[in-house]
Amino acid sequence: MAEKVGVYVCHCGSNIAGKVDVEDVAKWAGEKVKDVAVSRDYKFMCSSLGQKLVEDDIREQGLTRVVVAACSPHLHEKTFRRACSNAGLNPYLMEMTNIREHCSWVHKDRAAATEKARSLVSASIERVKFQEPLEPMFVDVNRATLVIGGGIAGLQATLELADAGYPVYLVERQPSIGGHMAQFDKTFPTLDCSACILTPKMSEVGQHENVTLLTYAELEEVSGSVGNFKVRIRQKARHVVFDDCTGCGICVEKCPRKVLDTEFEAGMGNRKAIYMPFPQAVPRVPVIDTESCIWFERQKCRACEKLCPTNAIDFDQEDEMIEIEVGNIIMATGWDAFDTRKIPQYGYGRLANVYTSLEFERLCNAAGPTNGKIVLRDGKTEPKSVAIVHCVGSRDERHNPYCSGICCMASLKLGHLVLEKTDAEVYSFYIDMRTNQKNYEEFYQRLLGEGMRFVRGKVAEVTDAARKPSEQGKLIVQCEDTLVGRQQRFPVDMVILMGAIEPQVDAREMGLKCGISCSMEGWYTERHPKLDPVATMTDGIFVAGACQGPKDIPASVAQGAAAAARVAGMITKGKVMIEPIVASIDEEGCSGCRICNNLCPYNAIEYDAEAKVSRVITALCKGCGTCVSACPAGAIRGAHFSDRQIFAEIQGALWDAWQPRGGASEEAEAVPVSAP
């Protein structure tokens, strides 16, 4: 029996209609393509009126198939599936054609774009006729959540969920949670003491009955899917028995090996071989850094072991694998600092008194290596002049094309701290001053009032090559004052480079483990940049904070909370729908060769040794199709992606090749649509 197909072509305002003659496409489909019972164009198909159009036609005209030619299925497949369901049609008998991203947005020529839209619509029509009704599957959502990264974004997400009564695993790779915020002295624009607002959250997380804190731990592997992820975590050996340690700190005090702390102190201070990154660390359990420990170097010392009152030191401890099951995952892995050595003309690493912004954060931190005294690298001289250089590695095609967003404000903050704590003159060298959040412009005004000097010009170089006596012994910042249009040299004592915020080096790799993707730069890609900023294209995986793109603390906190709300919603609902798009093995056809078993990337195929056949575990199958194409016996079938459907789709796309004068007719029957 012939199907009755309804075709709906969306204008999307002018988004599609601006480049594709939608009326023509709809008319053509209605008149020329076989089996099309209704064909309409409509301003906004996704509106309730547009959906109603579909529903009414299904009811009144008895449509058996529906094609909606509009935007990406990522956006509205759910919408139209629901509309079909409402009208009693199985939702898998609807096919979406993307004539926006795949057509109107990427083409310039209207006639050619219209031609292509016809092809795409035709492909969908031919395909949808072979689609089969499928029943969605529902699985229970595990109530536990994994949060990766214990910076402010991850902490916020953790607390929101834990406070709502749900169990949370928080995995942090450093020995303590806290993230970058723990390194700062003050926070813009309010100048709250960073530690004062952060540490209460840290200890709350540390003590929360619903939180399992795994610090000094790494994500190894994620399997399963939304609602039921299985996660393997590597607990790195601390060499301190977690449950025995009371956090007294005697070991740290007595350890004779001091090394430069390049992580928390950004190279500005030292730590011991056994250490907690900072006094308010959570948890208060030290770790032994085996790279610097004397025992691991030459089997001597063990001072910590001798002095530990609870015998908590364990030199033989090994990494441990922990397996957990969670329903959802929130990525909150934050940012990493640009390597300012990549811009040699700024002299970092060569000129002693050139600092990175993180180094300076530690320098002016009351709990930092100088107790907050701002001094040059000699450890005693207070600078008389300080230059703050903006956009170091940001807005730069050779490094990062994007604006890091926070460094203008951080510059103002650091400028304020210098003015407050010293008598130095402070210069900011900026291209554009970006202060577009609540109370930010006011903070800029405040600094203008405080006497910070602003020079509009990107710094060309920082040098110690003096040209006149007044420059001797100084760092000279050379730039064009673009507002005056003159090249100028500013001799100063200290230079602070506001390096870009970059994605973590392993962001891409981590994303791969969880099945989410990154932008070109390495920021995690959200499901929709405006309307779905914390979800990802993979159900059950959310993102929060600076790992999704540069952002300040308020925005990171907001995202942490938003991600938690999304997860809480899933848990409350209790069940998630799983697409029934899975593979199935025809046991008659299976020869038991087991080729598919190892190929499946999700380990979703098991072998029944007795029956000598392979079987798909439906709950684990993601419908990727690997096994389908690999089976030498052709015994595996991918639901919703059968060979017949795909060949029909190809044939539909090429309608004008086998139907030169346009329009499907009886001849169409002559072309066999069959699986080879």
Add this chain to the structure above:
Amino acid sequence: MKYAYYPGCSLEAGSAAYDKSVRAVLEQLGVELDELDDWNCCGATEYFSQNELVATSVIARNLALVDGEHDQLVAPCAACFLNLKKTDKLLSEQPVMKGKVDEALAAGGLSYRPGRVRVRHLLDMLYTDIGQEAIRAKVVQPLNGLRVAPYYGCQIVRPLNGFDNPEYPMKMDEMFEWLGAEVVDYPVKAHCCGGHMTQISEPEAFELIRRLLQSADEYQADVILCMCPMCQLNLDAYQGRVNGHFGTSFKLPIVFFTQLLGVALGIEMKKLGFGKELVSAEPVIRSKLDGSSVGAAT
């Protein structure tokens, strides 16, 4: 190893010491250098200032002259190196220009396929192709005790060189460390010598030259090493006038890096063109080095 060699006009007279030392050093290192037959001037910056198509055609003639036995062309002069390299790049990337240059070359019975010849700067060739091991093996007179200030200038490191950092090049530094010299890491080693400004507006050019001399002097360099004839000329020949202009008293010998490399390889100083510089280099070199083995290999 075998290279086509494009000495460039400066090396014919004004900077003959460069040419002499290049040939002597490469012979000592066993590298075959075949001078490009009947090469013409690269036009320095002057053709590009007037007519881009003429500029590229004039340069393309040289590329077209490289015979089938050579696929690499070595240039010691900064301007020549950049012009040759830039022209090859333009011809590969700008089809319209390539069409016209083809026509111009055809008028002279020549043709050139972009990318056929790889243009190399001498330093790159010595550093990369010959390399540390081979060079060290031939050192008979280590440069211990001599403080050298490598000066890179502009056009070899910017913008197309591809073998060293355009802001803070290190390859010559490293090479002279291989030779045992004390290498001065001074901040202006890739700054500008003024180029042809000496012939247009002296006060400005003198200021640029002064900055270089002053920095090398502050870092107590014994000699400045150049790898471009224009740089050597500006720093050496104008040094007296710069002193006169600013009331300074710089007395810094300026030599080509190949001259001092030759000394380390034990080649006689005369064969390396020493003595042609206006601020004489020989006394400081002889006094700092154990003079006995200078020129021992010859």
Add this chain to the structure above:
Amino acid sequence: MVADTPSDNRSKFLRDVIADTPEGERIVHCLQCGSCGGSCPNGAEMNYTPRAVIAMIAADRREEVLTSNTMWQCVSCYFCTSRCPQDIPITEIMYALKRMSIREGKARKTDAPALAKTFTDLVEKYGRSFEFGIASRYLLFNRPMSMLKSSGMGMSMFAKGRLALTPTRIRQVKQLRAIINKARELSQHD
């Protein structure tokens, strides 16, 4: 959405500069950051910094730019180009402006254009050049006083055998001239 071809409400001057500069299209991405102007060794001597020139090109200030000294003060050190965060070929733009100012008769009667001409005349005659020859010949005709001033140095250079009186002549000067003439002819077509 994909950007359409830029509507050409760009200034005429900007379009001309883009057309005359390899990879000149990048110029529209200028941030006006001033890295170029801050880096230029001769920036202090220029009527307008390279950055300002870029702004003036976009603003169609043709006359002011082409009669300025900026491009003639450029020594092609490529600092601006290698530091520009937007990959704008500033040095090549300077060359393009030199060419345009000569072509349009705007070049100031300063030394740089004259020097360029002296140099290339020599190349066309001999096939080769020689830097001191140009200097002396050029100075002799243009600034005899300055010639006297630097003659002391000229003499010492001569004594050291570093001052040739004529460049070497290449064998195939005719071939070179044929190439040059053809190129010159072709460049007049557009």
